Amino acid sequence: MYKNKNCGEPNSLDEGTEIIVAGWVNRRRDHGNLIFIDLRDKSGVLQVVFNPEVSSDAHGLASDLRSEWVVQIKGKIVKRISGAENDSISTGSIELQASEIKILNKSKTPPFEISNEIEIDDQTRLAYRFIDLRRPKMQKLFTLRHKITKLIWDYLSDRDFTHIETPILLKSTPEGARDYVVPSRIHPGKFYALPQSPQQLKQILMVSGFDRYFQIARCFRDEDLRADRQPEHTQLDLEMSFVHQDDVMVLVEGLYKHITHEILGDNFKQNDRDFLRLSYKESMERFGTDKPDLRFEMELVTVSEELKNTESNVFNNVLNQQGVIRGIVAPGAGDYDRRKTDEIIDLAKSSGASGLVYISLSKDFDSMENLTDENYKSPLKKFLTLNIVKELAIKMSARPGDLILLVADQENKVNTVLSNLRNFLGEKLNLYDKKEIIFAWVYDFPLFEWDEDLKKWEPAHHVFSSPKEEHLDFLKSDPGKVHADLFDLVCNGMEMGSGSIRIHDPNIQKKVFSIIGYEEDEIDDRFGQLIKSFSYGAPPHGGMGLGLDRFVATLAGEKAIREVIAFPKTQSAQDPLFDSPNKISDQQLEELFINLDLPDEEEA
RNA sequence: GGUCCCGUGGUGUAGCGGCCUAACACGCCUCCCUGUCAAGGAGGAGAUCGGCAGUUCGAAUCUGCUCGGGAUCGCCA
Incomplete structure (x- = not known):
């Protein structure tokens, strides 16, 4: 190791000990004969003093140091002189008296300061994301994200869930969002599609008897971006067999309470109360939306x-x-x-x-x-x-x-x-405390919505949700009356996730497809695999898909999920650091049997 | 695809028809300085104002188009 202590760790108990630290030069204060360096690593900041009377060699090297140089420093932890303590950092009572310094790497002057206070244009931040992520605030956000995913893993593992990865290269089941597609080299003219969610796969896993599945899954949708929408987002995807709607809701409510309480502590006032439950109808009447802000x-x-x-x-x-x-x-x-x-x-x-x-x-x-x-x-x-x-x-x-x-x-x-x-x-009008977090369930959604433009029924959520048993008769007579065991978790005016009890009867599934207007062979092409699996003994099952990025952002008090995604894209779906998307070579195109036919303005 | 906001040295902003051969703060460079921590002091470099076209005697400032960023509607099973 290049270090035996992290910058943020030493305190008065370490006085007199020799340590080695390594990190980035956060700031330099050069008093001529006495030089102070704030050395930063992930754990915090440590003040290092270079005194020519302690080591003239180290002092000589230190006078050349600049922001963001990477250095290794050996020295002794000493108590700061009286009156020079700094309460704003964890190591403020002591400092490192440097005896040796080794410059591990120099740095250009960064395009912006590594500090929490400044607001920099998003494009600049993303083009230099490696520097942006050095800011303590960003490090905190990703540590938080890690903590949340670990809590998910632990909580669900303790409850007999199995994490199973599903393919990224899959098949287009066009419907709803546009697919991101990947051409196949081995099968000229054919394409994989990246999954919009692992929906069919997790249902098939239930048919396979895994009983309880979860996945921190990447989902891809080629639609326009927003503060809370990226081309690829991460979803906590889970599915359970032999459950009713309430079983899924109780499980997820327990998980979300647990996580929110772990992260926010007593600031999470809803912890000892059940999440409010609103029927879709009630929510629309009282708030005009199915994702009300209940603060x-x-x-x-x-x-x-x-x-x-x-x-x-x-x-x-x-x-x-x-x-x-x-x-x-x-x-x-x-x-x-x-x-x-x-x-x-x-x-x-x-x-x-x-x-x-x-x-x-x-x-x-x-x-x-x-x-x-x-x-x-x-x-x-x-x-x-x-x-x-x-x-x-x-x-x-x-x-x-x-x-x-x-x-x-x-x-x-x-x-x-x-x-x-x-x-x-x-x-x-400041009608609520911005730090407050209030979850609620919205349930009893209609299964179909009438699309005025296309003059046809569309799935209100998705096509796999089970109609309520007492509404089965309406499927033929009046699809608008059919409600489903379909529920959303909402929080502060945002949809955090959506779940349902799924159809496990192939005949009902086919009926639902036909109301939406799918032809027989179309159903076969898109959903054949799922229907086929249903005919081999499908257990009743249900589950949810929950947006992880939104959840982390909410707990962090951030509005844009870009802040909690390490390498997000701009609103035009570009990555300024990698400059993606980009062209591929003619040879690559040839191998894929792809000819480009670009509109004129794209030529260049 | 629509609407709105923004685009001035490295960063953040001011300037919004002639006072701008563009101002301020931070950063950067040089020098001074033994207790600073948003160190301090002295000096210095650095932008033709996103791009193009136009209006005008004159444009960073007005207009149009365009590019880029952001917000939002559509879209997002």
Whole structure:
């Protein structure tokens, strides 16, 4: 070893001992005759003093040191002189009196400082990711990620789960997301596809009798990127045999509580409570979304009834077309000026609303009963009479000084818009503690959704979820009524994972496929292997797929999963460090029998 | 594919029609300095303002296109 102690370890108990450390020069403070070096490694920072009276050789070398040089230093741990202690580092009471130094490697001046405080452009960070990852904050994030995966491994291993790896080179089962594909050399013209998830494989493993499977699995989807979406993400994939929905939920809830508690300790207030369970219907009614942020109230209220007798075309047109009017109350936002209300309207429009009606309530009245004409303002004031506003405000539990926001449209659009507004305002108005983490289950999802564009039924989640037994009859008569044993784990307004009890009866599976409109040979091509396995004795089974990147990011308080992925891609799916994706040689193309036919602007 | 924000020395920002032959902080280089830890002091180098085209007597500053980054809608079984 090049060292017998880590930089962050020595303390006053080590005074007088000789140690060898190695690491990076974090900072140099050169006083001429006395030189201080902050030596950094993963464990922390240690101050090293070079005194020419202790070693003139070491001191001579130290005067050349620069940031990020890699050095090995031998010396004696000594107590710092009185008054020179530094409470901000773990080794602040002592320092290393250097007697020997060996320069292991020099470094160019890094493009940015290795420090936690600075904010650097993402592209620069990724192009120099090896330096970016040196920052203590990043090291902490990946240590955290490791800790979480270890907790998963331990927890599930203790409960008889077996980790099994499934292939990355698989087959395209096109549906939902676009596949990443890999050409086959041995089979000209044929392609593997990278799995969007190990779904079929884990179900086949259940058929094989493994009983309980899990995998920290990489999943690939060739879709547009977001702060919480990367082309490849990691999923905690698990599946269990002979279970009902509740068994899976209880297992996963135990796991997530355990991990969150291990990481956050007492800051995780939900630890001694069950995760809230909301039916899909309830979640949509109260929050307008199937992934509500439960850190704050601000629920949606339907006010179609209260507004059905206005003179306003905005409302009447919508109501005449079976639309709804729903609203939320932004507490204390009654004094928002034009600029702020415009911002809210813009957000509503960008979420798909044709418009947004607001009513600002002033603070200068005590209760809704005493509301007067002077106490409220609204662009639609001439239609919103005092009595209507009073009734509305009472129904919505608005208080003086609040801002009422109303959206009139078809129900699903209203819900999308209001849930986006709700999330926006929740953050803007500081309605919750940003450090808080609240999980919930949303269950009892419909199995199918009607796709208005394609005029056909689409799987609401995925095609393998089992219809509820009591709904089997609806499969033929009214697929929209079929609910499934399908459930999501949500946290702070994010979907953390999705699970279900799977279909294990090949006949029901075929029926579900046919409702979605798959042809017989198409089913065979995409799902033949699964159906085939089902005909050889498939146990009832169910499981979940849980986004690991999002979970780690949430526990770390990060918004973008890029922060918890060592080598992520930019929003245009590129890696600035490796410069991927990239061209391959003509020879490689030839071997694969691939001719490129690029659009003109791609030529160069 | 759409919408929005951003793009100025190595990094972060200021400047938003002529005062800019571009400012500040950090970093970098040289020298001084025995107790600093965001060390200090003195001096110095470094960007033509993402790119292209246009408007203008004059553009970092205005317009269009384009490239890149970010956010978001669509998309993501």
